[in-house]
Amino acid sequence: MSKIANAFENGKAFIGFLTAGDPTVEKTVEYILAMEEAGCDLIEIGIPFSDPMAEGVVIQDANVRALKHNTTTDDVFDIVREVRAKTDIPLVFLTYINPVFFYGYERFFKRCSELGVDGIISPDLPYEEKGEIAEIARKNDVDVISLIAPTSKERIQKIAADASGFIYIVSSLGVTGMRSEIKTDLNSIIGDIRDVCDLPLAVGFGINTPEQSRDIAKIADGVIVGSAIVKIIEEHGENAAEPLKEYVSSMKKAANE
Amino acid sequence: MSNGRYGEYGGQYISETLMNELLYLEEQYYRHMNDPEFVEELNTLLKEYAGRPSLLYYAKRMTEDLGGAKIYLKREDLNHTGAHKINNVLGQVLLAKKMGKTRVIAETGAGQHGVATATAAALLDMECEVFMGEVDTKRQALNVYRMELLGAKVHSVKSGTKTLKDAVNDAFRDWIARVHDTNYVIGSTMGPHPFPMIVRDFQAVISAEAREQFLEKEGKLPNAVIACVGGGSNAMGAFYNFIDDEEVKLIGCEAGGRGIDTPYNAAALTKGKIGIFHGMKSIFNQGEYGQIAPVYSVSAGLDYPGVGPEHAYLRDTGRAEYVPVTDEEAVNAFEYLSRMEGIIPAIESAHAVAYAMELAPKMDENDMIMICLSGRGDKDVRSIAEYRGVELNE
Numbered sequence: 001m002s003k004i005a006n007a008f009e010n011g012k013a014f015i016g017f018l019t020a021g022d023p024t025v026e027k028t029v030e031y032i033l034a035m036e037e038a039g040c041d042l043i044e045i046g047i048p049f050s051d052p053m054a055e056g057v058v059i060q061d062a063n064v065r066a067l068k069h070n071t072t073t074d075d076v077f078d079i080v081r082e083v084r085a086k087t088d089i090p091l092v093f094l095t096y097i098n099p100v101f102f103y104g105y106e107r108f109f110k111r112c113s114e115l116g117v118d119g120i121i122s123p124d125l126p127y128e129e130k131g132e133i134a135e136i137a138r139k140n141d142v143d144v145i146s147l148i149a150p151t152s153k154e155r156i157q158k159i160a161a162d163a164s165g166f167i168y169i170v171s172s173l174g175v176t177g178m179r180s181e182i183k184t185d186l187n188s189i190i191g192d193i194r195d196v197c198d199l200p201l202a203v204g205f206g207i208n209t210p211e212q213s214r215d216i217a218k219i220a221d222g223v224i225v226g227s228a229i230v231k232i233i234e235e236h237g238e239n240a241a242e243p244l245k246e247y248v249s250s251m252k253k254a255a256n257e
Numbered sequence: 258m259s260n261g262r263y264g265e266y267g268g269q270y271i272s273e274t275l276m277n278e279l280l281y282l283e284e285q286y287y288r289h290m291n292d293p294e295f296v297e298e299l300n301t302l303l304k305e306y307a308g309r310p311s312l313l314y315y316a317k318r319m320t321e322d323l324g325g326a327k328i329y330l331k332r333e334d335l336n337h338t339g340a341h342k343i344n345n346v347l348g349q350v351l352l353a354k355k356m357g358k359t360r361v362i363a364e365t366g367a368g369q370h371g372v373a374t375a376t377a378a379a380l381l382d383m384e385c386e387v388f389m390g391e392v393d394t395k396r397q398a399l400n401v402y403r404m405e406l407l408g409a410k411v412h413s414v415k416s417g418t419k420t421l422k423d424a425v426n427d428a429f430r431d432w433i434a435r436v437h438d439t440n441y442v443i444g445s446t447m448g449p450h451p452f453p454m455i456v457r458d459f460q461a462v463i464s465a466e467a468r469e470q471f472l473e474k475e476g477k478l479p480n481a482v483i484a485c486v487g488g489g490s491n492a493m494g495a496f497y498n499f500i501d502d503e504e505v506k507l508i509g510c511e512a513g514g515r516g517i518d519t520p521y522n523a524a525a526l527t528k529g530k531i532g533i534f535h536g537m538k539s540i541f542n543q544g545e546y547g548q549i550a551p552v553y554s555v556s557a558g559l560d561y562p563g564v565g566p567e568h569a570y571l572r573d574t575g576r577a578e579y580v581p582v583t584d585e586e587a588v589n590a591f592e593y594l595s596r597m598e599g600i601i602p603a604i605e606s607a608h609a610v611a612y613a614m615e616l617a618p619k620m621d622e623n624d625m626i627m628i629c630l631s632g633r634g635d636k637d638v639r640s641i642a643e644y645r646g647v648e649l650n651e
Contacts, residue, residue: 060416073547102543102546123272126270149274
C-alpha cells in the first residue's frame with residue numbers, strides 16, 4: 001500500500017498544487033507546510049517547465065516566474081528534502097516528461113525514492129506511453145498517477161485497471177484554470193472507474209470555490225486545486241502563507257460538509 | 258513503422274484528453290485514404306487548385322556558373338499560396354471536413370502554413386484560427402494580413418519565446434478545449450502520431466512527382482536531394498520516395514543561424530539531444546535539465562527547437578545526413594538564385610540552395626542535384642533588406 005492512501009483517510013481529501021520555485025525555493029517549502037497545517041492531505045509539486053502545454057495562463061505564468069531565477073530539478077529535490085525533514089504528508093510531482101527523461105529515469109526515480117516522493121503525474125504521458133517509466137517507478141515505490149479525461153470513454157477501464165496511488169479525473173476539456181461551472185458528467189465516469197478499480201478518485205481542473213469543492217466531494221474521494229492556489233501565490237508573492245491557509249482550510253471544510 | 262514509431266522516435270506523448278481524438282484521426286485517415294473517392298477529390302484539388310504537378314526546372318545558368326553537378330529545382334514555390342504547405346493542408350482540411358469538423362486551427366512560423374490553412378479553409382468553407390508567435394507576426398506582417406483577408410482569425414502568441422514552438426503550444430491548448438468540432442492541421446512532420454505520418458504522406462507527392470520527372474527527363478535518378486529542415490515537412494516529402502533508392506543521397510539543411518558555435522541557431526540535429534516534447538520523442542535543442550531552448554534563425558519557418566521524428570531516425574540509420582547552413586550563407590543564396598535564375602526563393606529554401614552551391618562544384622558533370630525549392634521569397638524581401646541594412650520606404 002502506498003503512502004498516497006493515507007491522504008484519503010482523513011475524510012474527503014483536499015489536494016493542493018503549487019509550482020516549485022514560485023516565488024522562491026524557500027517559499028515553496030514554507031507554503032507546502034502552511035497548506036498541510038491548514039488541512040491539505042496531499043501536495044502536488046510542479047516541476048517548472050519551459051513549455052507547459054496542458055496549463056492555462058495562471059500556471060504558465062508560475063512556470064515562467066520559477067524559471068526566471070532558474071529553478072532546477074535538483075532544486076525541486078532540495079525542496080522535498082526540506083519538507084520531508086518536517087512532515088510525512090504524501091507528496092507527488094506534477095511534471096512534463098522531458099525534464100524527467102533528461103534527468104535520466106533511473107536517477108530521477110531513485111532520488112524520488114530516497115527523498116520520499118510518493119507519486120508522479122505526467123500530463124504528457126498517456127496510457128500508451130506509460131511504459132517509459134512504469135517499471136522503474138514501481139521498482140522505486142513511486143506511484144504513476146493516471147489521468148482520466150471527459151473524452152476517455154472506452155479507455156477508462158483499461159487505464160483504471162492499470163492505475164496506482166489514486167486516479168486523477170480531469171473535470172473538463174481544455175487546459176488547467178479556474179472555471180465557473182463543471183459540465184462533465186462525472187457520475188458516469190466515476191461509475192465506469194468503480195467497475196474495475198477501488199483506488200481513491202480525485203477530481204481536478206477548474207475547481208476553485210468552496211461550493212465546487214463541496215459538490216465534487218459528494219461524488220469523489222478528493223478535490224484537486226491548482227490554479228486558484230497559484231493565483232494566491234501570484235497575488236501575495238512572499239506573503240502568501242496566511243491567505244493560503246485560509247483558502248485551503250475553507251476548501252477542506254467545504255469538501256467535508 | 259507501427260504505432261507511429263521511427264526506431265525509438267515518434268510516439269504519442271500527449272494529454273489523455275486528446276488520445277481518443279488522435280486514435281480517431283488515425284482511423285479516419287486510413288479509412289479515407291483507402292476510399293478512391295476521397296483520393297480522387299484530393300488529387301483534383303491538388304491539380305486544379307494548387308497547380309500540381311510542380312515543375313522540375315533545370316537551373317542552367319546556376320549549373321554553368323557553379324561548374325559541376327546539374328542542378329534541378331523542384332518548384333514547390335509555384336504552388337498556389339507559394340509553398341509546399343498547401344499539399345498537406347488540402348489533405349488535412351479535406352479530411353477534417355469528411356470527419357464532420359467545422360473548424361480548423363493551425364500554428365505558423367513564417368506564415369506560409371497559416372496562409373495555406375486559411376486558404377484551404379476558405380475553399381472548403383471551414384472556420385479557421387491560426388496561432389502565430391508575436392515575434393513572427395512582426396517579421397511576417399504581410400502574411401498576417403493575408404490570413405485575415407482569407408477569413409482566418411490570427412492569434413498573436415505572447416507566451417514563452419513568442420515564436421513557432423509557442424504557437425504550437427497554444428494550438429494544442431486550443432485543441433484540447435475544442436476537440437469535438439476542431440481538427441488541428443499541424444504544419445510539419447511533427448507532433449504526436451499520426452501527425453508525422455499524415456503530413457509526410459501528403460507531402461510525399463513532391464518526391465513521387467520528382468522521381469517520375471527525373472526518369473522522364475534524364476532517364477535516371479538524381480545523385481542528391483537537398484531540402485531545408487525546420488520541422489521537416491518539405492524535406493520528408495522530397496526524400497520519401499527516394500528512401501529505397503540508396504544511390505540517392507538525402508541531405509537536410511538546418512538553420513545554422515549565426516553559427517552552430519553560438520547559441521543563436523536552430524540546428525536541432527546538429528546541436529540537440531534526444532527528448533520528449535510536442536507529443537513526440539525526437540531531437541530537441543534543450544538546456545540543462547531538459548528545458549526547451551530558445552532558438553534563432555533569420556528564417557521564421559526554420560525557427561523551431563526540434564525536428565520531426567522520422568528525420569531523427571533517418572539520421573541515426575545514416576540514410577540521410579543533416580548539415581547546418583548559416584543565416585549569411587542562406588541570404589547569399591537568396592540573392593544568388595534571384596540574380597542567376599530570376600527566382601526569389603523563400604529564405605527557408607535558400608538554406609538548401611546554399612548547400613547545393615557548396616556541393617555542386619565538388620560533383621561530376623554527369624551528376625544531378627535536386628533542390629526542393631519549398632517556397633517563394635516575396636514574404637522575405639523586407640527582412641532580407643533589413644538584414645542587409647537597406648531601408649525600404651513604402
